[in-house]
Amino acid sequence: MAQNVFLSDKNQAQPQQTKSYKDSGYGWFLIPGISIFLLLIILPFVSNIGISFTKWQGIGAPEWIGLANYQRAMGDAVFWASFKNNLLLIIAMTIIPTIIGLLLAVILYDFISQRLGTGWASFLRAGFYLPQIVPIVVAAIVWKWIFQPDWGVLNSLLTAIGLEAWTQNWLGNARTALPSVMLMLVWFQIGYPLVIFMSGLQRVDPQVYEAAKIDGANWFQTLIHITVYMIKPEIAVVVLTTTIAALKTFGPIYAMTSGGPGNATTVASYFAWKNFFEISNVGYGATMATVLTLIVLLMTFFFIRAQNQQEED
Amino acid sequence: MTAHTSTEVSVKKNRSDALIRYGALLALLIFLLLMLLPFFMITINSFKTESEYLANGPFSLPSGFDLEAINTTWALTDYSTKLINSLLISSSTALLAVTLSLFNAFALGIGRIRGRTFFLLFFLMAIALPPESLAYPLYYLFNQIDLYNTRLSIILITAALHTAFGTYLLSSVFRTFNQDILESARLDGCNKLQLLLRIVIPLSWPTLSVLFVFFFIWTWNDFFLPLIFLISNDNQTVPIAMALARGERGMVITTQSAAAFLGVFPAFIFFLLFQRTLTKGIMSGSSK
Numbered sequence: 001m002a003q004n005v006f007l008s009d010k011n012q013a014q015p016q017q018t019k020s021y022k023d024s025g026y027g028w029f030l031i032p033g034i035s036i037f038l039l040l041i042i043l044p045f046v047s048n049i050g051i052s053f054t055k056w057q058g059i060g061a062p063e064w065i066g067l068a069n070y071q072r073a074m075g076d077a078v079f080w081a082s083f084k085n086n087l088l089l090i091i092a093m094t095i096i097p098t099i100i101g102l103l104l105a106v107i108l109y110d111f112i113s114q115r116l117g118t119g120w121a122s123f124l125r126a127g128f129y130l131p132q133i134v135p136i137v138v139a140a141i142v143w144k145w146i147f148q149p150d151w152g153v154l155n156s157l158l159t160a161i162g163l164e165a166w167t168q169n170w171l172g173n174a175r176t177a178l179p180s181v182m183l184m185l186v187w188f189q190i191g192y193p194l195v196i197f198m199s200g201l202q203r204v205d206p207q208v209y210e211a212a213k214i215d216g217a218n219w220f221q222t223l224i225h226i227t228v229y230m231i232k233p234e235i236a237v238v239v240l241t242t243t244i245a246a247l248k249t250f251g252p253i254y255a256m257t258s259g260g261p262g263n264a265t266t267v268a269s270y271f272a273w274k275n276f277f278e279i280s281n282v283g284y285g286a287t288m289a290t291v292l293t294l295i296v297l298l299m300t301f302f303f304i305r306a307q308n309q310q311e312e313d
Numbered sequence: 314m315t316a317h318t319s320t321e322v323s324v325k326k327n328r329s330d331a332l333i334r335y336g337a338l339l340a341l342l343i344f345l346l347l348m349l350l351p352f353f354m355i356t357i358n359s360f361k362t363e364s365e366y367l368a369n370g371p372f373s374l375p376s377g378f379d380l381e382a383i384n385t386t387w388a389l390t391d392y393s394t395k396l397i398n399s400l401l402i403s404s405s406t407a408l409l410a411v412t413l414s415l416f417n418a419f420a421l422g423i424g425r426i427r428g429r430t431f432f433l434l435f436f437l438m439a440i441a442l443p444p445e446s447l448a449y450p451l452y453y454l455f456n457q458i459d460l461y462n463t464r465l466s467i468i469l470i471t472a473a474l475h476t477a478f479g480t481y482l483l484s485s486v487f488r489t490f491n492q493d494i495l496e497s498a499r500l501d502g503c504n505k506l507q508l509l510l511r512i513v514i515p516l517s518w519p520t521l522s523v524l525f526v527f528f529f530i531w532t533w534n535d536f537f538l539p540l541i542f543l544i545s546n547d548n549q550t551v552p553i554a555m556a557l558a559r560g561e562r563g564m565v566i567t568t569q570s571a572a573a574f575l576g577v578f579p580a581f582i583f584f585l586l587f588q589r590t591l592t593k594g595i596m597s598g599s600s601k
Binding site for chain 1: 432472477535536577584
């Protein structure tokens with residue numbers, strides 16, 4: 001949604017240069033915001049990094065162990081499996097929805113909105129966006145119910161169409177659990193890129209398409225060379241925000257599989273939570289949280305830098 | 314190409330165009346139906362009795378309008394309390410976060426105090442920060458000050474996190490604030506507080522209300538931190554309660570459906586109420 005803040009404000013009016021005036025007195029207004037920020041974000045953030053260098057059960061004094069948690073993480077198969085699963089969630093939350101969203105946006109824009117009127121396009125867009133409005137964990141509950149092994153919708157459907165052999169305990173089987181979660185995430189995510197891309201397409205000058213048509217470009221060539229090129233900023237924002245969301249995924253895993261069976265569906269965030277609150281391995285949980293944070297912040301940093309450079313060009 | 318053949322071609326083209334666009338519409342409508350099927354399934358199956366479900370399966374329409382599953386789940390999850398908690402937490406958080414963002418942005422966007430680029434970069438990074446990296450120290454801190462497992466704890470934390478986004482957004486909106494108005498207010502002897510209350514707030518009211526709606530819905534949908542900070546039944550929000558309902562005794566296939574339905578329902582109401590605000594807000598970042 002409004003993670004659109006990452007879309008640069010290059011389109012907005014540049015600030016008018018102000019005449020010099022006394023700008024004293026404004027600093028006071030930062031005090032409440034900065035205080036709550038220092039106490040509830042900076043302090044915990046720094047503490048968490050500190051905790052990652054300790055062995056701590058959450059009670060008593062933490063014992064300083066230097067980089068031992070990080071060394072342990074490097075050799076921990078579950079730690080790596082968590083990130084591998086996060087990568088798969090990026091496929092489900094970023095790659096597939098971006099492609100489907102792009103295709104849907106172009107079809108809605110080209111075939112529906114341009115020729116059948118914007119009413120149909122708005123209606124379809126709102127419909128595809130609907131899953132996005134429910135809390136993600138509630139979406140997970142809906143799908144957990146669909147995947148229910150005994151009487152669930154999916155198994156009932158398969159039985160009804162004669163594919164009874166395919167029915168199984170979708171979330172309870174290590175082979176199918178993660179793909180099932182991924183299916184739910186694709187369903188949940190499609191509306192987000194669609195809506196952003198459709199608003200991006202409105203920026204594109206229709207004459208460019210006319211010119212391409214005259215030059216004999218076919219539909220697919222137009223899609224790749226013009227549409228994708230023109231809405232690059234929107235694609236970049238969708239890719240960044242959904243990748244971050246995929247890296248932070250917690251609710252769907254908690255609600256659908258609890259990381260199981262075994263550790264088949266565990267992810268970074270669930271791994272950290274489990275170490276914090278289930279097995280009181282606070283230092284190790286903080287290590288995972290720190291690594292995750294580092295990845296997310298580095299991605300954000302490079303994205304902003306790349307975007308600034310592009311603006312300067 | 315002669316005029317004659319070009320008309321022929323264009324007639325043919327129009328026909329195949331019509332075929333393509335109605336074909337596209339049909340394909341999209343079928344895809345949309347598939348996308349909405351999960352919502353349809355939980356709706357019809359929340360109004361069946363368990364025996365009806367087991368006899369006819371999930372695809373039959375309910376024979377009546379049976380409220381047993383909804384009522385059971387409502388009572389089991391103490392849904393009324395959860396609704397009140399969610400409303401209270403989401404609106405308080407949104408109000409606090411909008412206020413803090415407004416103050417910050419007033420200093421950074423209108424006041425343009427020194428170091429504002431640093432502050433803005435700092436807030437931008439905080440937007441991306443995974444809550445996992447704050448969870449345990451916050452848990453420890455709120456335990457120390459005896460605020461753990463209170464609604465206030467999650468209001469304060471979530472508001473702080475949302476303030477990062479709000480500050481960034483409002484600051485960039487305020488940078489384009491009409492300087493003449495600010496200047497004449499200053500000449501009329503407005504002090505900073507009056508400037509904020511009488512000029513900036515009234516003129517930026519539409520942006521502030523969009524921000525409020527966003528914060529409200531984000532807080533409503535939040536899961537990770539509320540799960541950690543709201544452990545007693547009296548404090549929990551709707552999404553937490555629905556996620557934990559599965560483990561309750563007496564949950565069967567229809568009550569599980571009802572739990573999903575009760576989780577989805579408020580979100581649909583918000584969508585209907587705020588649809589215009591939300592779509593406008595979604596566009597706000599990318600508008601010309």
